[in-house]
Amino acid sequence: MTARGAATRARIVEAAAGLIYDRGVGGTSLDDVMRASSTSKSQLYHYFADKDALIGAVIQAQTCRVLAFQATLLDHVETLAGLRGWRDAIVAATEAACGVGGCPLGTLGSELADRSENARALVAEGFQAWELRLASCLRRLREHGELDPGAEPNDLAASLIGALQGGLLLAQTTRTVRSLKLVLDMALEHVGSRAKAGVL
Amino acid sequence: MTARGAATRARIVEAAAGLIYDRGVGGTSLDDVMRASSTSKSQLYHYFADKDALIGAVIQAQTCRVLAFQATLLDHVETLAGLRGWRDAIVAATEAACGVGGCPLGTLGSELADRSENARALVAEGFQAWELRLASCLRRLREHGELDPGAEPNDLAASLIGALQGGLLLAQTTRTVRSLKLVLDMALEHVGSRAKAGVL
DNA sequence: CCACGACTGGACTTGACAGTCCATATGTCT
DNA sequence: AGACATATGGACTGTCAAGTCCAGTCGTGG
Missing domain, CATH: 1.10.10.60 (Homeodomain-like)
Structure with a gap:
């Protein structure tokens, strides 16, 4: 080409x-x-080749977009308090849009997962990559002594992303940021409960 | 008629x-x-009158379906341990379907929220009703001395539903129940952290 | 410069879908 | 019985979407 x-x-x-x-x-x-x-x-x-192929390319593009945005928020996070900045940025962005749009990856997943196996797999790859990045950020926190050595970065990352997806879905349909805040705060509290003794 | x-x-x-x-x-x-x-x-x-009107009726029907299913799970919950039965039933149902379908209300919300204001409002009403029922269940727990008097049933209910929605969305796209379990366990732990001292 | 592959314009075909229309049936009330 | 509202059958229209096709243009290597 x-x-x-x-x-x-x-x-x-x-x-x-x-x-x-x-x-x-x-x-x-x-x-x-x-x-x-x-x-x-x-x-x-x-x-x-056809519309499906184009959709596939769009999914990959949106995955990149989400990962890039997340990278700007997560790359410099070195403390549990820093993780709150991640939450605040997401809440602010959602509030600015009144929830319209939702997560580029989540909405694609919901619309396509049961309709096209190929599309579903691509979205799943996107979430997987996202979870990996988030987990490595949490692992860094653990290495820095912010999190307890027994904390599971992979599980915590999955919980964080799950909470975010649910919050964004509710923000989209209720046009309110209330549930998003509550569910993200719950997730942060959950991570905090795995903090190394004495850090908080 | x-x-x-x-x-x-x-x-x-x-x-x-x-x-x-x-x-x-x-x-x-x-x-x-x-x-x-x-x-x-x-x-x-x-x-x-037109397709939109039919969709509206479908949204209300699915709201009833979800509320009825939730009622069977929640009506007899009298303890925090009973709430775990709620989690287990949802995980089992999702696992049986391999995540396919997702939440009847959540998928409608995701597809319609940004496309039709009328549909969006109907789905939002459904979530609102659901949150109310769940909150009244939690309030019952608080009255029974399971939850701390300072616990906020409404906020806890919103967190629970948000976690569930995110978990179901991820179950749908990853065809795995892992994230659903993690996020629901996190939510249950969150409710547990508002337990009355000495109950757990 | 010229040949060939990459690239582009846009008309055309085919099918599906929402919505309309009118004729007919069903049942109830008097 | 018969009048009248409710209910039903199904053909028809207009629109729009995916995908095909062919006639071209561009640009680079030989």
């Missing part, structure tokens, strides 16, 4: 990701994508 | 709810509903 081709492909994925985030997979037609990316049908079908 | 009419209407809603639970709103056509309920177009449009 030439540089021009790669740019076109990227433009298509970018546009599709935006439309799908706003309107869902079912609510986004290829004609919408063409308009938003200034491309033609032949271009879409030149770079993607 | 005559009794026969009411029966027809109920058959339509029932069939639509089943199809939508399996295939999503976008993946369910009115022709599908007709076939599954043995009705004709005129009947659909006799009882519902």
Whole structure:
């Protein structure tokens, strides 16, 4: 693929990701994508076998987006108190959007998991990667003596992500950030309960 | 509406709810509903103004279904240990289905919240009702001296539901019950941390 | 410069879907 | 019985979406 081709492909994925985030997979037609990316049908079908292939690329793009955002929040976290900054940033972002949109990965998972095995697996990979990054951040905290040596970074990471997904789903449907705050605070408290004695 | 009419209407809603639970709103056509309920177009449009109106009825039906299921689990809970039965039943049901389907209310919320304000509000009402029932169960526990007088039943209920939603979403996309278990155990531990001194 | 593969434009086909329309049936009340 | 509201059958329309096809253009290596 030439540089021009790669740019076109990227433009298509970018546009599709935006439309799908706003309107869902079912609510986004290829004609919408063409308009938003200034491309033609032949271009879409030149770079993607069919709509499902495009969706697959969108899932991977959204995974990258989520991981990048999480990295900006987690990379400099060195203490349990720092983890609260993660919570606050997510709550602030959700509040700013009134919950609209939700998690780019979570909404895709909910819409596609039971409809396309391929899509489901891709979203699951995204969550897996996310959990790994979060776990390694927690492992760092444990190494720094913030967390008890018996704390399980992998399990804690899964709980944190689960709490976040539930909170975002409720924020999306209630247009309120109340449940998100409660569930994230619960998760933080849970991590805190695995703090090394004397740290808190 | 005559009794026969009411029966027809109920058959339509029932069939639509089943199809939508399996295939999503976008993946369910009115022709599908007709076939599954043995009705004709005129009947659909006799009882519902348009597809959105039918979806609204489906949301209310699924709300009833969820509340009824939750009632069977919660009505006889009188202790914190009893609450663990609630967790176990949900995990068992999810495991049996390999996570497929998810929460009838949660999946509808995720698909519709940003697409239809009316649908969003209906799903939000459903969650609200659910939270109320769960909170009154927790309040009973508090009255029975299981929970500390300072425990907040409403907040605890919201956390429990949020954790459940996140766990079900992850179960659906990973086809694993691991995150669901972790997040529900975390929520139970959180409730336990509000137990009356000496109960645990 | 020219040949060939990568790339692009856009018309066209096919099918599905929401919603309309009118004719007919059913049942109840008088 | 018969009038009238409720209920039902099913053909029809218009729209929109996915996917196909072919005629071109671009750009780079030989």
